[in-house]
Amino acid sequence: MLTFEQVSLSFGEGIGVAELDLAVAEGEIVALVGLNGAGKTTLMRLAVGMLRPDSGTVRVLGHALRELPSARWCGVGALVEVPLAYPELTVRENLRIACLLRGSDPRCVERALDDWRLGPVADRRFRRLSLGNRQRTGLASVLQHDPQLIVLDEPSNALDPSSVLVLRDQLTKRAAEGAAVVVSSHHLDEVARIADRIVLLNAGRLIGELDPTGRDLERTFFDRIHDDDTSRAAECEQTS
Numbered sequence: 169m170l171t172f173e174q175v176s177l178s179f180g181e182g183i184g185v186a187e188l189d190l191a192v193a194e195g196e197i198v199a200l201v202g203l204n205g206a207g208k209t210t211l212m213r214l215a216v217g218m219l220r221p222d223s224g225t226v227r228v229l230g231h232a233l234r235e236l237p238s239a240r241w242c243g244v245g246a247l248v249e250v251p252l253a254y255p256e257l258t259v260r261e262n263l264r265i266a267c268l269l270r271g272s273d274p275r276c277v278e279r280a281l282d283d284w285r286l287g288p289v290a291d292r293r294f295r296r297l298s299l300g301n302r303q304r305t306g307l308a309s310v311l312q313h314d315p316q317l318i319v320l321d322e323p324s325n326a327l328d329p330s331s332v333l334v335l336r337d338q339l340t341k342r343a344a345e346g347a348a349v350v351v352s353s354h355h356l357d358e359v360a361r362i363a364d365r366i367v368l369l370n371a372g373r374l375i376g377e378l379d380p381t382g383r384d385l386e387r388t389f390f391d392r393i394h395d396d397d398t399s400r401a402a403e404c405e406q407t408s
């Protein structure tokens with residue numbers, strides 16, 4: 169559903185990402201974790217064509233990105249960085265437009281409003297919403313058309329605990345129905361509840377996986393980052 173083959177992108181001074189190899193299969197939830205600046209958002213932006221790699225290949229729904237027919241983008245639901253919405257339109261109008269743009273049945277809008285408990289704000293303009301309700305609208309908008317590939321960058325940002333539960337249910341249900349899900353997060357315990365795999369990014373590189381069922385995930389996370397930083401520093405010393 170989504171593959172990265174030796175994908176690199178450098179931002180000059182910024183690290184970017186290097187030599188990424190990753191595959192996210194149908195029905196699988198893969199969580200990306202890493203410190204600030206590790207490259208999670210860059211990976212997500214590459215996955216949805218917002219950035220082009222310097223080298224390597226990104227494949228979405230079986231096609232190299234540059235060859236993906238535009239109609240196939242309807243099979244992707246992505247929220248990377250901020251929710252996209254028309255500020256002057258209401259929540260319901262925004263959902264309806266997002267639905268029509270993807271060629272879906274507009275009846276999915278009422279279901280999405282219900283799933284995300286957006287009924288009370290359905291007729292409010294997007295620009296007047298609280299941060300959490302903007303995020304819920306954004307998530308409803310990118311999931312309502314039942315995408316086969318779901319790409320979400322820190323989706324629990326600004327969500328209250330009950331919305332985090334809705335998010336969890338939505339992602340596990342969709343993966344059980346066959347969607348491939350890739351999600352980045354800073355909340356290790358939260359992703360451990362839903363992820364089949366937790367992939368660790370450090371300074372632009374994938375450095376391995378954490379076992380979602382493992383004990384003391386936080387400690388393992390920091391140990392792995394520390395080991396990676398130490399071995400890189402040693403490599404640098406040897407080459408200098």
Ligand SMILES: Nc1ncnc2c1ncn2[C@@H]1O[C@H](COP(=O)(O)OP(=O)(O)OP(=O)(O)O)[C@@H](O)[C@H]1O
Pocket residue numbers: 179181182183184185202203204205206207208209210211
């Ligand atoms: N447009 C850009 N121009 C220059 N450098 C960039 C740009 N976008 C990202 N970077 C750099 O690439 C690296 C990875 O950034 P990225 O935003 O992907 O990290 P992240 O893991 O999502 O971080 P966070 O957890 O803080 O959101 C950082 O060093 C960042 O400074």
